[in-house]
Amino acid sequence: MYIEKVKKNMRLPESVRIFDTTLRDGEQTPGVAITVDEKISIANKLDQLGVDAIEVGFPAASAGEKEAAKAILDLGLNSQVCGLARVLKADIDAVISSNLDYVHTFIGTSPLHRQYKLKMSKEQIMDKAVQAVEYAKDHDLLVEFSAEDATRTEYQFLSQIYQAVEDAGANYINIPDTVGVMIPSAMHWLVNNLKEELKIPLSVHCHDDFGLGVANSLAAVEAGAEQIHATVNGLGERAGNASLEEVIMALITRYNLKSNIKTFHLLDLSEFVSRITGIKMPPNKAIVGENAFAHEAGIHVHGVLKKAETYEPITPEMVGHTRRIVLGKHTGANAIRSKLDEYGIEMSEEQFLTVYEQIKDLGDKGKKITDADLKAIAITVLGRAKEELVKLEGFAVMTGENVMPTATVKLRIKDEIKTTSKTGVGPVDAAITAINSLVSETTDIELKEYNIEAITGGTNALAEVFVVMGDLNGNTATGRSTREDIVMASVEAVLDSINKILLLK
Ligand code: KIV
Numbered sequence: 001m002y003i004e005k006v007k008k009n010m011r012l013p014e015s016v017r018i019f020d021t022t023l024r025d026g027e028q029t030p031g032v033a034i035t036v037d038e039k040i041s042i043a044n045k046l047d048q049l050g051v052d053a054i055e056v057g058f059p060a061a062s063a064g065e066k067e068a069a070k071a072i073l074d075l076g077l078n079s080q081v082c083g084l085a086r087v088l089k090a091d092i093d094a095v096i097s098s099n100l101d102y103v104h105t106f107i108g109t110s111p112l113h114r115q116y117k118l119k120m121s122k123e124q125i126m127d128k129a130v131q132a133v134e135y136a137k138d139h140d141l142l143v144e145f146s147a148e149d150a151t152r153t154e155y156q157f158l159s160q161i162y163q164a165v166e167d168a169g170a171n172y173i174n175i176p177d178t179v180g181v182m183i184p185s186a187m188h189w190l191v192n193n194l195k196e197e198l199k200i201p202l203s204v205h206c207h208d209d210f211g212l213g214v215a216n217s218l219a220a221v222e223a224g225a226e227q228i229h230a231t232v233n234g235l236g237e238r239a240g241n242a243s244l245e246e247v248i249m250a251l252i253t254r255y256n257l258k259s260n261i262k263t264f265h266l267l268d269l270s271e272f273v274s275r276i277t278g279i280k281m282p283p284n285k286a287i288v289g290e291n292a293f294a295h296e297a298g299i300h301v302h303g304v305l306k307k308a309e310t311y312e313p314i315t316p317e318m319v320g321h322t323r324r325i326v327l328g329k330h331t332g333a334n335a336i337r338s339k340l341d342e343y344g345i346e347m348s349e350e351q352f353l354t355v356y357e358q359i360k361d362l363g364d365k366g367k368k369i370t371d372a373d374l375k376a377i378a379i380t381v382l383g384r385a386k387e388e389l390v391k392l393e394g395f396a397v398m399t400g401e402n403v404m405p406t407a408t409v410k411l412r413i414k415d416e417i418k419t420t421s422k423t424g425v426g427p428v429d430a431a432i433t434a435i436n437s438l439v440s441e442t443t444d445i446e447l448k449e450y451n452i453e454a455i456t457g458g459t460n461a462l463a464e465v466f467v468v469m470g471d472l473n474g475n476t477a478t479g480r481s482t483r484e485d486i487v488m489a490s491v492e493a494v495l496d497s498i499n500k501i502l503l504l505k
């Protein structure tokens with residue numbers, strides 16, 4: 001809506017090329033190393049997604065980098081395959097001997113790089129850059145030129161070196177924001193001005209040191225840049241690069257730019273790269289985070305269930321994701337009802353309220369309730385004895401090192417209050433023994449089977465206790481309870497079963 005209002009002032013290209021550098025800058029993520037086989041699998045997935053170019057590595061750096069470049073080229077992908085090279089003949093030769101026909105060559109241009117890293121004058125740097133581009137063009141390579149640290153380079157020199165490499169035959173000019181120092185309006189200014197002076201397509205390579213990598217890339221596109229460098233999951237040096245999935249989805253859905261990208265592969269690609277690199281995405285990561293399409297708050301869930309767009313800017317399917325209704329402290333009755341409907345579980349209003357209260361109670365304790373937890377709670381409530389002839393009025397258990405676990409149980413049995421304390425081999429045993437001793441004063445019910453299962457992992461997992469009790473007349477009944485406290489779950493399951501048998505008598 002508002003985008004349409006400002007779009008007419010933009011210099012948007014018809015479409016934007018996506019240059020993926022996951023296998024080069026992404027691999028420079030501290031602690032990340034990707035094997036040749038892993039690079040091949042990632043390249044295949046990037047090609048499936050439909051990126052225009054894949055920067056596969058820095059062939060001059062090692063034999064492994066060369067091998068990976070060759071192997072990826074041999075896959076015969078639709079995406080162009082590019083190798084990085086400094087403006088050195090040897091580096092460009094390494095790209096050529098990897099059989100690649102696309103080189104991304106670079107040299108630092110900012111005062112810091114000139115003075116401290118290269119110890120070269122502007123003229124020397126310009127000469128080197130031009131010679132490298134000419135050498136690559138003489139070898140029939142497609143050439144992309146980067147002025148490293150462009151965004152801290154004096155505009156006049158930057159523009160001069162870019163014009164010189166354009167004249168030398170470069171095919172693309174890339175503008176690296178090497179240490180992520182730009183802000184969107186400054187990036188817009190820079191691209192807008194360079195656009196006036198250069199004819200070949202402009203590209204940007206934005207690092208994310210201030211979390212502005214994607215915003216700066218999009219500002220560049222608004223000023224006319226035709227290509228964006230990006231990495232899967234925003235991997236890369238330090239805070240990383242502009243995230244591929246965010247850039248793609250913004251270009252397609254915010255700017256409505258034409259694209260051949262098959263966006264439904266994005267989540268799969270992100271998860272694949274995450275597994276390979278060991279860099280996990282935070283749950284709230286845009287587009288591919290676990291929570292990107294998850295809803296917990298009652299008001300939001302209510303809206304989403306009525307019309308997904310109320311709280312979702314794009315459909316989860318568009319990026320291969322799924323919508324998740326998460327149960328927790330903010331969950332409203334609507335979300336629980338919709339989940340129960342989904343599982344085909346029907347219950348009375350009273351039973352529903354019991355489930356709802358248990359979910360809220362668990363949520364207040366900070367627990368995230370999984371689908372399996374909800375099913376177990378609902379099934380427990382559905383199967384519960386219709387009447388409580390034996391009711392728990394009080395319970396305490398003591399356990400520890402060098403003491404006999406002891407349970408004190410207070411029960412209301414047919415309007416009479418009875419209390420006892422018993423020991424056992426563990427707290428559960430002590431609790432069941434105490435219940436049995438009170439109940440056996442009036443009935444002959446005893447425990448026949450006891451099973452416990454943790455529904456989900458973790459120390460705060462819900463435990464599901466299932467028991468079978470029986471009397472001397474051969475009446476048996478199951479009892480079930482789902483609780484985060486194993487002893488309480490056991491007590492409830494036993495009482496549930498006892499009540500069912502008493503109701504049979
Ligand atoms: O960030 C950067 O400047 C780079 C160059 C190699 C283009 O990655």
Ligand code: ZN
Nearest residue numbers: 025178205237
């Ligand atoms: Zn970089």
